[in-house]
Amino acid sequence: xxxxxxxxxxxxxxxxxxxxxxxxxxxxxxxxxxxxxxxxxxxxxxxxxxxxxxxxxxxxxxxxxxxxxxxxxxxxxxxxxxxxxxxxxxxxxxxxxxxxxxxxxxxxxxxxxxxxxxxxxxxxxxxxxxxxxxxxxxxxxxxxxxxxxxxxxxxxxxxxxxxxxxxxxxxxxxxxxxxxxxxxxxxxxxxxxxxxxxxxxxxxxxxxxxxxxxxxxxxxxxxxxxxxxxxxxxxxxxxxxxxxxxx
Amino acid sequence: xxxxxxxxxxxxxxxxxxxxxxxxxxxxxxxxxxxxxxxxxxxxxxxxxxxxxxxxxxxxxxxxxxxxxxxxxxxxxxxxxxxxxxxxxxxxxxxxxxxxxxxxxxxxxxxxxxxxxxxxxxxxxxxxxxxxxxxxxxxxxxxxxxxxxxxxxxxxxxxxxxxxxxxxxxxxxxxxxxxxxxxxxxxxxxxxxxxxxxxxxxxxxxxxxxxxxxxxxxxxxxxxxxxxxxxxxxxxxxxxxxxxxxxxxxxxxxxxxxxxxxxxxx
Numbered sequence: 001x002x003x004x005x006x007x008x009x010x011x012x013x014x015x016x017x018x019x020x021x022x023x024x025x026x027x028x029x030x031x032x033x034x035x036x037x038x039x040x041x042x043x044x045x046x047x048x049x050x051x052x053x054x055x056x057x058x059x060x061x062x063x064x065x066x067x068x069x070x071x072x073x074x075x076x077x078x079x080x081x082x083x084x085x086x087x088x089x090x091x092x093x094x095x096x097x098x099x100x101x102x103x104x105x106x107x108x109x110x111x112x113x114x115x116x117x118x119x120x121x122x123x124x125x126x127x128x129x130x131x132x133x134x135x136x137x138x139x140x141x142x143x144x145x146x147x148x149x150x151x152x153x154x155x156x157x158x159x160x161x162x163x164x165x166x167x168x169x170x171x172x173x174x175x176x177x178x179x180x181x182x183x184x185x186x187x188x189x190x191x192x193x194x195x196x197x198x199x200x201x202x203x204x205x206x207x208x209x210x211x212x213x214x215x216x217x218x219x220x221x222x223x224x225x226x227x228x229x230x231x232x233x234x235x236x237x238x239x240x241x242x243x244x245x246x247x
Numbered sequence: 248x249x250x251x252x253x254x255x256x257x258x259x260x261x262x263x264x265x266x267x268x269x270x271x272x273x274x275x276x277x278x279x280x281x282x283x284x285x286x287x288x289x290x291x292x293x294x295x296x297x298x299x300x301x302x303x304x305x306x307x308x309x310x311x312x313x314x315x316x317x318x319x320x321x322x323x324x325x326x327x328x329x330x331x332x333x334x335x336x337x338x339x340x341x342x343x344x345x346x347x348x349x350x351x352x353x354x355x356x357x358x359x360x361x362x363x364x365x366x367x368x369x370x371x372x373x374x375x376x377x378x379x380x381x382x383x384x385x386x387x388x389x390x391x392x393x394x395x396x397x398x399x400x401x402x403x404x405x406x407x408x409x410x411x412x413x414x415x416x417x418x419x420x421x422x423x424x425x426x427x428x429x430x431x432x433x434x435x436x437x438x439x440x441x442x443x444x445x446x447x448x449x450x451x452x453x454x455x456x457x458x459x460x461x462x463x464x465x466x467x468x469x470x471x472x473x474x475x476x477x478x479x480x481x482x483x484x485x486x487x488x489x490x491x492x493x494x495x496x497x498x499x500x501x502x503x504x505x506x507x508x509x510x511x512x513x
Contacts, residue, residue, distance in 0.1 A: 010415065011415060011416060013416040014415075014416045017416075017418065085428070085431055085432075085435070088435065089434070089436075093435065093436060094436045105436065106436050109435065109436045110396045110436070110439070113432075113435075113436075113437040114421070114437070192423075192424055193423075193432075194421035194422055194423050194432065194437075196418055196421075200422065203336060203401055203422070204401060204415075204422060206336060206402075207336050207337075207401045207402025207406065207422075208406075208407075208410075208415075210338075210339045210340060210363060212340065
């Protein structure tokens, strides 16, 4: 097999820019997704048993449940296309955008359109999965802990913050790391909407030369290095927060 | 229940394994057998998002100008063809690896492509077309696109000419999986212009009158010719195709297909 690395060299700037784009998209989506997931996970566990907020709260909870079901139940690729080609044009459009319209909308769409759509799709998707991780983590903490906390006179907030979440976090770390790695890899799907990230660079080269080994091996190595770094990072965190007898 | 399961589990695993092995070996036999039986069924790769040349209809059949031409050739030469929708990226690889015998999908004959595949005689003349929003009045020729964001379908001639205009690493090129997606992006305002094959752009405009695009043609775009691709060195098949193409051009059925899709203009 003859490898023609020279064809990669011609497109080197595209790969370098693509690398940073992938990194940016993944990091931002992981951060937004985690915040969203924490918020949603807590929301889905919380209960309002009486008072005027009982019914509105149930509706919100139902919506959150539907959101999680939808984003877990449809392919990410479809979500990306849906958000970019259907949802975004409604919200941001130069003629009649619901959120932003006019010249500003044009600038945003042209310079950051695919970037924003990609991050929105990835964050929403990750948020759905992460909310389940949070829910499972919190539910895995024995009820006795909550009872003990309330017998000490702690309220819901304090119980969550000082008793339940710290313990749950330790158990949530491995699946969270897993989700981050998945998200980093799945960011390659965003190339479908024309965002110039790593997979896009490889696709461009493959299209121009009809050669597949060189571009795809190149990005495989880069993705692999990135996920390895992430795995090491998660591993360190896990060690730091490990239960005392596991140290 | 548990006992039954544990007793039969190894058996089940074995059965599954056998099925898997059987499935694999069957796959390997197929090409050899058909090659031995003096091939008459040819697998044709088509990109199915390239109306009016090739597209999938509601019944999941591929239809279009290319399909009709191919069918007419097949009927004339007495070969059987089977159309398989194939993504345009890596199109020629399918041919090289033997997954497809023929490719027809508005493929422009270029010198680069001639290095990897053999082309039939041209069957269609096309050129690139620029689509811009109606509101844009400043674009009059191709070079006016230099400072704009341009959408293309990756790996097409449009991609190539735009790369030549603004440089291959220029971030203002945005590549999409298909020309309709690029045009959809133009509709949404994500790009300023799209460069693609003329007939495909015109077809999109016909089907999406609300898009309000203006088309600009540039005499500077080289004339292009579409050809049917076969594996390099497969002269026997190539000759058959060329003969068939000449026949349908001679007996007028090619003109009929042409009129069906493009009117009397061409």
